[in-house]
Amino acid sequence: MPQPLKDARHLVRMAGLFLVAGVGFLVLRSALIPAGFGELGHYRSGALDDNARVEPRFAGRGACAECHDLAPEELAGGAHAAIGCEACHGPLAGHAADPDTEVPPALDTRSLCATCHAAEPAKPGWFPQVVAAEHAGDDACDECHVPHQPGV
Amino acid sequence: MDSLLAQVDGFMYPNEIELQWSVLIVLYPYITGLVAGAFILASLERVFNVEAVKPTYRLALLTALAFLLVAPLPLQLHLGHPERSFEMYLTPKTDSAMAMFGFVYLWYLMGVLVVEIWLDYRKDIVLKARSSTGPVRLFYRALALGSDDIGPRALEIDDRVGRFVTIVGIPSAFLLHGYVGFIFGSVKANPWWSTPLMPVVFLFSAIVSGIALVMLVYMTVSWLRGRTVDMTCLDTIARYLFYAFLIDFSLEVLDLIHRMYEADESFKSLDFMVKTRYATAGVLTLIGIFAMRWNVVIGGQLFSKSFLGYTVYKMGFATREGMLPAILLMILPFAILWLLIRVLPPWLGEGDRGVVETAEG
Numbered sequence: 001m002p003q004p005l006k007d008a009r010h011l012v013r014m015a016g017l018f019l020v021a022g023v024g025f026l027v028l029r030s031a032l033i034p035a036g037f038g039e040l041g042h043y044r045s046g047a048l049d050d051n052a053r054v055e056p057r058f059a060g061r062g063a064c065a066e067c068h069d070l071a072p073e074e075l076a077g078g079a080h081a082a083i084g085c086e087a088c089h090g091p092l093a094g095h096a097a098d099p100d101t102e103v104p105p106a107l108d109t110r111s112l113c114a115t116c117h118a119a120e121p122a123k124p125g126w127f128p129q130v131v132a133a134e135h136a137g138d139d140a141c142d143e144c145h146v147p148h149q150p151g152v
Numbered sequence: 153m154d155s156l157l158a159q160v161d162g163f164m165y166p167n168e169i170e171l172q173w174s175v176l177i178v179l180y181p182y183i184t185g186l187v188a189g190a191f192i193l194a195s196l197e198r199v200f201n202v203e204a205v206k207p208t209y210r211l212a213l214l215t216a217l218a219f220l221l222v223a224p225l226p227l228q229l230h231l232g233h234p235e236r237s238f239e240m241y242l243t244p245k246t247d248s249a250m251a252m253f254g255f256v257y258l259w260y261l262m263g264v265l266v267v268e269i270w271l272d273y274r275k276d277i278v279l280k281a282r283s284s285t286g287p288v289r290l291f292y293r294a295l296a297l298g299s300d301d302i303g304p305r306a307l308e309i310d311d312r313v314g315r316f317v318t319i320v321g322i323p324s325a326f327l328l329h330g331y332v333g334f335i336f337g338s339v340k341a342n343p344w345w346s347t348p349l350m351p352v353v354f355l356f357s358a359i360v361s362g363i364a365l366v367m368l369v370y371m372t373v374s375w376l377r378g379r380t381v382d383m384t385c386l387d388t389i390a391r392y393l394f395y396a397f398l399i400d401f402s403l404e405v406l407d408l409i410h411r412m413y414e415a416d417e418s419f420k421s422l423d424f425m426v427k428t429r430y431a432t433a434g435v436l437t438l439i440g441i442f443a444m445r446w447n448v449v450i451g452g453q454l455f456s457k458s459f460l461g462y463t464v465y466k467m468g469f470a471t472r473e474g475m476l477p478a479i480l481l482m483i484l485p486f487a488i489l490w491l492l493i494r495v496l497p498p499w500l501g502e503g504d505r506g507v508v509e510t511a512e513g
Contacts, residue, residue: 007303014270014297029242
């Protein structure tokens, strides 16, 4: 009986090894890839639902306006008019839902204002920016400035 | 902030001040280049029948393997989270060249290099298994996949398949390294990188560095073994090194002339780089491909997209992407090579492939 592969058995073994590795990889792959991957794009489609289920941490300006007088006369035309309340006061969805138990933290204006107004060469020249120590010593920003209506 | 700004010259965009692609990213194309170059040298003997370079054939293959095993490590170290790299294989993203690296790498490692080394060493592995005892015997028997067949017909088949693998291996080596050049060449936001010449330039510089490496390894190994260096072999390698270097040099000059003649908006910025920052490195480029990789990777990040400013690269020492890990990563392949040479001595079956002979020891 002719044995065409008699002298190439080692090669068949090698090929077999590759085949086993390849099949093993495919099995591993099917076990490791999360369900829904690739359905909508190069991601797990269930991630959308997961994200949708996350409780929002920000309430939004509308929620603030329900209770607080946002003093439109203060904000209107002010340089900060377009900035959302929670940009400075922090995420306050909890406070909006239950104002009595969840109280917003007091703000440290020196570090808070510096977030935007610390001097930095990469910022455009027209943007108000200061080196706090030179500008105000140890004083807090809101000793002179009114954050809701900036400008001295 | 002030310390960062002190290193800036002219106008830089904020995200350009600190270099993101560190010395490790210099190392990565350098090491893959060494792999591709060493393999091309090996294929000179196998496919193009350049008999004179035969003494370096196996050494070149082992060198390529040792360096290929280390090639992804700089990337892992640079990116962090090495465990995530496996996900490239699980969920391949075919329209991202970077994400397809895993497949290019795996193909070259398993489909080409390991198979070719195995086929070439099979006779020696079987002979080793026959002549040894205990766990060593088991190890070599496992390496031989349990086969004991080293009859003339089997070896002839090995030789033919091996030749075929090498022929497939040449475009694969070109693919591996051309791919690395392609990654840089396709960054269109960076005029220092963005040129279709990049894969070709990378390839030929890879060949230059790989051949030079194998030549040095061969000389060192011969010296360590107390054997005389085969001067015909060395002369031939040096000749090919010279040819490859000529082509590489011409390509780089072509690139430069093209940039000068084209003189697009980025050129003043590049011209300044060539004339000042790289006066030293430019000279080095002629003798060291590492300097070329450095010029490409680091140089490409030193100037601003505004074309009006420059920054400098400060390399840490014992940091994750500093000089120390880079040096260790360059030593590692030599350690692996030493181990490979211990397990699979290149000079075991020295001489006539295809004929059964007893191991010389």
